[in-house]
Amino acid sequence: MGPTTGVSDFESVMSRFQAKRADKITQLTKTLPAYYAIFDILMYKDQDLRGLPLMSRKEILAGLTLPSDSFGVAPHVEGAGEALFEQIETRGKEGIVGKRKNSVYETGRRSHAWQKVINWTYADVFITEYRKQEFG
Structure with missing residues (x-):
């Protein structure tokens, strides 16, 4: 997330991701805090939850005590997908994922019960040079 906005910021995420030295990571924890948004739970106490309906998994997730304020459960919206x-x-965000409430988690394949709705953006561009080789 951005340092003060609370909004996802790809460049900030990459700055945190690329940090390797312990002192740099400690510094970034203060100046560029990260937030881990949890949207689903697949295992809990050695129990595989993937076969449970989405809303059952969300109930389990909502009942968990999270380790710190740096963790949070991503909210879900029922029945107001168009408004969302x-x-x-x-806000210029990437999009949303619509999920059927009774859907199970299907490992290794894209489920028809989950549909990504992309916020396509377009730009007029002018190509001034074209090269049909590497890095063209």
């Missing part, structure tokens, strides 16, 4: 998507468009 309008907010996503306004």
